[in-house]
Amino acid sequence: MRFDIVSGQFEETDGAPDKPAVIGSDGVLSWSVFKTRCESLAAMISVLGLPAGHPIIVRGHKEAEMVCAMTACMMLGHPYIPLDVVVPMDRVMRIRAITGSSLIIDHTDEGFANDVPFVIQRGMVRRNAAAAMGAGVPDRPSDPIRYIIFTSGSTGEPKGVRITREAAGAFLEWMVNDFGFTSDDVFINQAPFSFDLSVYELFTSLHSGATLLLNDAETAKDSRRFLDRVKEHGGSVWVSTPTFAYLYLTEPSFTGAELPSIHSFLFCGEALPKMTAQRLLHRFPNARVLNTYGPTEATVATSLIDVTRDMLANYTDMPVGRPKRDSIIRTRTDDGNVATKEAPGEIEIIGDHVSIGYLNNNELNAEKFFVDEGQRGFRTGDYGWFQDGILFFNGRRDEQVKLNGFRIELGDIGAQMLLVPGVADAIAVPLKSGDVVKRIVGFVRPAPGADAAGLQALIATHLERSLPAYMIPADLMFVEAFPVNSSHKTDRKALIDLYIKRPRV
Numbered sequence: 001m002r003f004d005i006v007s008g009q010f011e012e013t014d015g016a017p018d019k020p021a022v023i024g025s026d027g028v029l030s031w032s033v034f035k036t037r038c039e040s041l042a043a044m045i046s047v048l049g050l051p052a053g054h055p056i057i058v059r060g061h062k063e064a065e066m067v068c069a070m071t072a073c074m075m076l077g078h079p080y081i082p083l084d085v086v087v088p089m090d091r092v093m094r095i096r097a098i099t100g101s102s103l104i105i106d107h108t109d110e111g112f113a114n115d116v117p118f119v120i121q122r123g124m125v126r127r128n129a130a131a132a133m134g135a136g137v138p139d140r141p142s143d144p145i146r147y148i149i150f151t152s153g154s155t156g157e158p159k160g161v162r163i164t165r166e167a168a169g170a171f172l173e174w175m176v177n178d179f180g181f182t183s184d185d186v187f188i189n190q191a192p193f194s195f196d197l198s199v200y201e202l203f204t205s206l207h208s209g210a211t212l213l214l215n216d217a218e219t220a221k222d223s224r225r226f227l228d229r230v231k232e233h234g235g236s237v238w239v240s241t242p243t244f245a246y247l248y249l250t251e252p253s254f255t256g257a258e259l260p261s262i263h264s265f266l267f268c269g270e271a272l273p274k275m276t277a278q279r280l281l282h283r284f285p286n287a288r289v290l291n292t293y294g295p296t297e298a299t300v301a302t303s304l305i306d307v308t309r310d311m312l313a314n315y316t317d318m319p320v321g322r323p324k325r326d327s328i329i330r331t332r333t334d335d336g337n338v339a340t341k342e343a344p345g346e347i348e349i350i351g352d353h354v355s356i357g358y359l360n361n362n363e364l365n366a367e368k369f370f371v372d373e374g375q376r377g378f379r380t381g382d383y384g385w386f387q388d389g390i391l392f393f394n395g396r397r398d399e400q401v402k403l404n405g406f407r408i409e410l411g412d413i414g415a416q417m418l419l420v421p422g423v424a425d426a427i428a429v430p431l432k433s434g435d436v437v438k439r440i441v442g443f444v445r446p447a448p449g450a451d452a453a454g455l456q457a458l459i460a461t462h463l464e465r466s467l468p469a470y471m472i473p474a475d476l477m478f479v480e481a482f483p484v485n486s487s488h489k490t491d492r493k494a495l496i497d498l499y500i501k502r503p504r505v
């Protein structure tokens with residue numbers, strides 16, 4: 001059996017109803033049970049009378065039921081908004097305000113404020129008759145939105161990337177034709193569902209009738225437990241950020257001999273260091289290392305390359321791939337020249353897999369999205385160049401960073417710190433080793449008379465409530481004034497120097 005992401009319907013393909021569809025943290029669902037659960041949840045949602053295409057928040061972690069909820073939304077043509085438990089409640093409610101969603105399907109025990117009209121929890125609907133229905137309605141009903149994934153926004157407001165059925169279909173056509181996966185595969189998940197990397201294994205396993213192996217955060221932290229689980233269930237496609245795989249290289253049993261079922265490592269979301277690729281190919285001589293590149297705004301990924309030993313020997317930089325079928329990647333410098341390694345240009349992506357834009361954010365849409373000969377395009381903010389028809393990545397032109405693969409706008413953190421009473425000025429700065437962000441440091445200029453110890457506690461509490469844990473600065477440093485550079489801008493390098501040289505207790 002398979003679930004067709006484009007048509008939103010189950011289809012019998014192999015007469016194997018007992019094959020596992022989803023192995024969640026809460027148990028295993030065979031394809032036949034999975035289908036029944038999705039259908040009954042879809043029936044429960046249908047009777048709520050939500051407008052066609054109304055967005056639904058799906059909150060939880062790695063429960064198989066989380067996958068049922070997202071699938072039920074797709075069956076009904078409702079966009080789902082996946083929010084992992086790493087997203088704190090204040091941010092969930094901000095996202096709800098942006099989307100106008102009237103239904104939350106909840107797999108946690110946190111509970112929601114009474115102003116949410118409908119909450120479905122453990123198969124029960126809780127109605128709040130007094131709550132007003134949200135205004136969330138689709139603006140493209142002919143091409144239903146499959147999901148809306150929220151990413152960090154530089155102004156402190158999360159941005160909702162809308163991916164339509166057409167974009168999902170364009171992505172899946174590429175997956176099915178060019179990645180070499182089959183319905184026998186068991187996709188090993190690591191990323192939270194609120195990170196679009198997880199769409200790789202979620203959509204590909206459902207669409208091709210394979211098996212999805214979910215791993216919760218506790219399991220992922222315990223390498224022995226994680227690898228035993230992969231072995232027990234015959235995990236075959238490892239999908240993660242390069243950082244996650246790198247951490248596993250310290251585990252002696254992370255080898256092809258111990259884990260013969262793994263035939264592919266599929267990476268996206270951040271730069272793949274050469275050393276990580278080399279060591280993986282050495283440990284898993286029969287496996288492929290696939291490096292892919294792309295932003296959430298262009299449905300998961302846009303370029304792919306099978307990283308071979310020859311390639312590692314021939315190129316000094318790590319290639320991020322050839323453009324996806326039916327898509328165009330352009331790299332032009334600001335003065336319109338062809339980009340080179342010495343003078344990289346901004347990467348622009350054009351194709352049907354590009355998002356129709358951020359939800360309710362016309363200003364940013366006008367800046368970032370464009371139409372080129374009738375096709376949607378997106379300015380990534382990434383720098384790159386082509387060599388031998390292969391794309392290479394060369395950092396960013398703005399303040400977006402990646403920390404362990406998580407996308408973070410530093411301005412989002414600064415904006416949150418500024419909301420704390422007693423903070424006169426605040427900025428988040430990355431501490432890097434080479435090009436890799438190791439941690440984020442928050443610099444704060446307190447208002448006159450503010451008590452430093454009290455302010456520190458207030459900021460910590462506010463950030464915990466408003467930002468996902470991976471965005472919270474590892475350290476806070478109070479300064480009397482922000483140094484400025486010769487262009488009269490805040491001198492971030494000088495701030496980081498201050499931090500490095502700080503007296504340690």
Ligand code: AMP
Pocket residue numbers: 151196197267268269270271272291292293294295296297300320380382393396402405406407
């Ligand atoms: P996200 O939307 O979270 O997937 O993040 C997208 C951003 O991650 C891109 O715009 C790049 O800056 C970065 N990125 C994604 N894949 C790669 C890769 N293979 N190599 C280097 N950077 C990457």
